[in-house]
Amino acid sequence: MPGPGESAPIRYYLFKIVFAGIVILSCTWILLPIIISILYAFSTPQDFYNPKEVIPLHFTLSNIQKLLALGAARATMNSIIVAIMTVIFSFILGLPAGYAFARFAFKGKDSLKLLIIGLRMFPMLVIAIPLVTLYIRLGLNDTLLGVALAHTTMALPFVILITSSIFVSVPVELEEAGYVFGLDRKQTFFRITLPLSLPGLTAAAIFTFIMSWNEVFMAAVLTLTNRTLPAFILTSAMAAPDIIKFAASFIMILPALIFVFIARKYLVSMWGITVK
Amino acid sequence: MVDVKLRGLVKRFGKTVALRGIDLDIRDGEFIVLLGPSGCGKTTTLRIIAGLEKPDEGRVLFGDKDVTYLPPKDRNVSMVFQSYAVWPHMKVRDNIAFPLKIRGVPQEEIEKRVKWAAQLLQIDELLDRYPHQLSGGQRQRVAVARAIVIEPDVLLMDEPLSNLDALLRVKMRSELKKLQRRIGVTTIYVTHDQVEAMTMGDRIAVMNAGKIQQVGTPEEIYLKPANTFVAGFVGSPQMNFFDATVKLNEEKLLDAGEFTIPLTDDLAKLLQDYNGKTVIVGIRPEYMYPKELAPKNLVGPEIKGVIDFVEALGSDTIIHLRVGDKHLVVKLSGSHHYRIGEELTVVFGLDKIHIFDKNTGKAII
Amino acid sequence: MSNNTRKYSLVEKYLPYILIAPALSYLLFFIGYPLTQGVLLAFTDQNGHFTLQHVYYLLYSPSSNFWPALEDTLALAAVIIPIQVMLALGFSLMLSANFKGKDMALYILIIPLTISDVAGGLIWYSMLASNGFFNKLFMTLGIINQPIQFFGWQFRPMEFIAIVLAEVWRATALVFVIIFAGLQMISKEYIEAAEVFGAGTWTKLRHIIFPMLKPSVQTALLIRTLFAFQVFGVVMVLAGRDIPVLAGEAYYEQTILYHYGVAALYALIIAAISIVIGYIYIKMFKAQYLREVSM
Structure with a gap:
């Protein structure tokens, strides 16, 4: 008998993968802007204004200090x-x-x-x-x-x-x-x-x-x-x-x-x- | 209508094992009751048959068809839930019609079938009401009507009467049983109430700790319990248990310390392997009598004790007897006057005793 | 002795009123007084005489932004709210399943609940500015050559999109929490019953889950609609007055132009709209089964 038992797990795992993808996407949608804005808040002006530096690599407290001042x-x-x-x-x-x-x-x-x-x-x-x-x-x-x-x-x-x-x-x-x-x-x-x-x-x-x-x-x-x-x-x-x-x-x-x-x-x- | 076979069902929830290998054959048209204490796995078994849970191991067969991994919608089962699960946003009529609509039954046929089911459950007056306008008992009838309207292959019921008051429960018990006879659907009924199980089931499967302990007709379960669990779970008050040593050397008897039970040759033969060992003896309270009230032809061992406590229930009198370190319960029908502290001699028939292996709990006789 | 008991029971009798009175008086004063004062400001001139000059200014003056503000407030609501409800429904269904890390996902999704509209606007500014994340990312990937401009008067439609993104990102959490709480309240057996009786995923959603979620969705809609008429910080941060909104105009008339009467009129209009919406909501949505669902 070609049991549905064998096909069920495959569909089940496929569903699981798609589902996990949706969960990760949803969390990224919320987290990414927060993380980016925090990274930029601490990035050096050189990094921020450099169009090649998507993720800044050099960090400074000077932005916060200037703002506080x-x-x-x-x-x-x-x-x-x-x-x-x-x-x-x-x-x-x-x-x-x-x-x-x-x-x-x-x-x-x-x-x-x-x-x-x-x-x-x-x-x-x-x-x-x-x-x-x-x-x-x-x-x-x-x-x-x-x-x-x-x-x-x-x-x-x-x-x-x-x-x-x-x-x-x-x-x-x-x-x-x-x-x-x-x-x-x-x-x-x-x-x-x-x-x-x-x-x-x-x-x-x-x-x-x-x-x-x-x-x-x-x-x-x-x-x-x-x-x-x-x-x-x-x-x-x-x-x-x-x-x-x-x-x-x-x-x-x-x-x-x-x-x-x-x-x-x-x-x-x-x-x-x-x-x- | 089909027969249902369960083969080696195992189900784990995290670290707890809910089912440890369930094998059960349910005959076509049979009313079978899964009976057991809470947490014994009876509801999990039912949900696996419904398709609401998938077993970790094992198979579910409807006739010859393996349905283990089929979703509920492809099984043609229906179910009466403990909370009834009558959808609050649909009128009674729509609740009953819903399973038919999903199956694409034509409108006229739906109307006919809804009417049939409603009349069968005597709720045809209530079809245009919303569930919150109904009493608990009425909601329950709606749930049953909804379950039978599709003429399912298997009807599943999960403690359907547990939310009803005592009076209504007794009434519905007989009604459900009659209904099942009439439509002849294979029915699997889960309950922890032994009275429900005994009165409704064609057969009962007693479950404990994720395993089936015994399957049999209510009489078999009551008269020939397979082990101490079944013997103790079915029957009220609970069966009396006490340890006794088998002595077959001189006089053949069971030595319980405070008293002895002489053995017939037949019994002695059955206990041959247990000579000198301790066994568990069981005797139901309803088969023990004060000497003066015993049936005339009853011959059996006598036990002398002191009355500890008396429960006068009107229809029954339950006497708690202290015999040395042992505590025995005697159930008499009718009202009797016994005083606490009095001495009392009770007798019982040898044919009514059960003997269990002390290690395995399995019945020897 | 008996006098004592009597006094005690009298205190007991009035105790709840005594406990509530301070809070209630405070609220009545701090809402009642400003509203009365607001009516006075809106309909009298400096000398305390009745006047409709503020109304005329608001409705007809070329320097008044009332009609565009009303239009943009409504347009923002009309675009944002449906997206939020859909997303919130999706999130709720997603989190009603059992999976590893479910609690973590839930916490992440509700983080924006505590983020203000001003901060939300700034956070999305970091994503969309010409030196922002998306522009730099897409330029580095070679998808675009020039940064896409989101901000400035000449890019008003893009500003509108930026506000929509920021608000969907920030305020969907509120809708989600309401709908998710509603979904949690639906007994699992209702859904399982549908499954047993043959419903597939879509039938379950369409005939069981959505109808039973209706009260929660309605509540979420009401609250979101009320908030939509108060939208302010995010718009000010991302678009200034390029996209005028009611609260923004009230602020502008009050603090820049010192048109106290006009500003008060805006305040009254926002209050009136909210009260009318709340009233319509109560009248319209009295679902028959509400009682049982909320049980």
């Missing part, structure tokens, strides 16, 4: 300060709300949650323009605090939704065991719920940081001299030579790449949850 050093510092403030503000405000959504049944809960989801979708950049008028009056214009407050508005719905889903994933029985053995709600939260949620909350904080770090429109509208890094790139670095721009993109993606590596486990589930 242009004002990127301060802008980077500003970005870090704004991002940290945003994380602190949005967690102070958002964590209790997330806990309330996760652990209480109350009137109007569904509508409130829907409102938060709606606000998550709201194009927050539009608030920047009218905010300028208010900020001028309050003396917040061109301040890092002002940018952080605007970024907090953008991050807050995300923080509420994500912390809520993190708290939901802590089994309620563990909390109830806390109550039964004599803890009150506050103690239960700090001794049981919070420690169990810590890895997830850390990941959420990282994403909040990145959200602020990456935001450009509000930062560019609300600042003039105290630029954050993306705003600085948009307004100043675009006039610089190409390799300086690549240096700028390297500094921009560096924290993102580090954080992706640390928190990669949470990336898919987090976006999966918060965009639903």
Whole structure:
């Protein structure tokens, strides 16, 4: 009998090879531009402007140094300060709300949650323009605090939704065991719920940081001299030579790449949850 | 309709071996049950027959046709899944019609067949509903209707009743069995529930640790278990097991320490090779009686013990008896009053005992 | 004692509201106030009188870029979104198979999630600039003699392509994550059932997987469409005002021309478009089986 058993493996291996090719192609599509831009960020101008040097062979830190001297050093510092403030503000405000959504049944809960989801979708950049008028009056214009407050508005719905889903994933029985053995709600939260949620909350904080770090429109509208890094790139670095721009993109993606590596486990589930 | 032959199926998942050589002949039109604890390989076997998994070694034959490497669509099998897998985005009608549509059956014929299957399962009222509008039991019927509508060569069922409540499960058991008789399709049914297996199967294949332990009719499995695993797995409460030494030199008997069991000449002959060795003796709880309740013509060894615990189930009374270091369970039908701590003498017939090799677990008698 | 219990239960009763109130007040203030302020800016003059001058400027002034901006914003969305959905579906199906290095591939595909639009633009600038990777590569290989120009006013169609490439590269990850999460949620038995009943690969995709993925695809479409109307950084980096977009024009009117009223009007238009799209989405896509699929 000419068994299908013999032909099946051949087709199977052919499929495997084609499939592997597609996987490699997909990964290359994502990785190649990142690698190239990083290589160019560190390449000498001679290598970069030589049309024969597709992959630069000589590397230097001078592009980064020139960029930092242009004002990127301060802008980077500003970005870090704004991002940290945003994380602190949005967690102070958002964590209790997330806990309330996760652990209480109350009137109007569904509508409130829907409102938060709606606000998550709201194009927050539009608030920047009218905010300028208010900020001028309050003396917040061109301040890092002002940018952080605007970024907090953008991050807050995300923080509420994500912390809520993190708290939901802590089994309620563990909390109830806390109550039964004599803890009150506050103690239960700090001794049981919070420690169990810590890895997830850390990941959420990282994403909040990145959200602020990456935001450009509000930062560019609300600042003039105290630029954050993306705003600085948009307004100043675009006039610089190409390799300086690549240096700028390297500094921009560096924290993102580090954080992706640390928190990669949470990336898919987090976006999966918060965009639903 | 075809017979199904499994030849030396081996399947590994990474380092764990799920199947260690499965050989089984399933007759045309037969209702066979694969019975075993979770992880025994019964579902893997079913999925290999369906074509959802490929074995690492061995063959699957439908009639004379080797289907080992054929994809499911070329096998004309159908399946009822544990979760029913009734597609939520299709109406009941479309769910049942789907296998026919794929096969390119003409529209009128599809309508006729869907109606036939729906009437058979008594769901013709539900054809225009979506699955989320149905109860679990109704969804299950849809899954069965969808499975029989194509008149498959082999019908596969993977624990189809496990998600139903107890009452509905009993009802569906007899209904599924009657349905199978009526359409006469070769059916392979996977379950871990021995009652399901005993009531539904023409034959049962008891599986454990990736191997078939015994194949036989429900009676054979119950009365002549091939080894300690089958003896212990089938029957509730579990068969009593205890070690005993075979003594054939003077008085022929099994010495269990706390008590002895005299041997008839026939039994003694069978145990000739085991003289002086330890064997495992098994006796089912339902064949042990308190002396005063024993059938009049019953002659057999008597064992005296102390009542440890009594489970009064109404229809049955289960007595846990302590005999020295041994623990024996006695099952009586009906309601009886026994007090914990009381002494009790039980008797059993010699014809009801099972004797197993201590090393291999295989039945000697 | 009894007074204490009562107080406690009252606190318990209002606790969720107390916990939510700060966040909600903050959001309502920081969104409500600017929106009100935005309306004022858009429809009043310096003296606080009602005026339509900003509207007229926006719609009819030759120095306003509103119509081209709307057109290019829509054109970018119309080109980018379908490509992203197709790619994301492909990636999702690819990663639903089991293979060695699957986790690694998943991490690589979601890296762009954390990369900003500005950085994404710059990264693709390094690929497409006249001294960029592709031009040098193809010239070295002898495929082209002259660098292909992607940037500059006279190469606007090429700039458009550059933006499309950068956005497809960067923002497909978001669509992918949503669709992939949806695919993970489909019970494997639904797909196996189709296989057993005779479905080949295409039938499985067409009749089982795609219909069951519909809610996820819709969500991804909604989010991508909303983001499309906020496109800014990548366009500014790669094309400046050569390819005008709504957010870019708002920025330009605000920070270069100091037309605060016009900029506010742009902001209101972007907000209004988003709200309308969100509303249509909720009204249109209430699939009957949604409840079960999301279970």
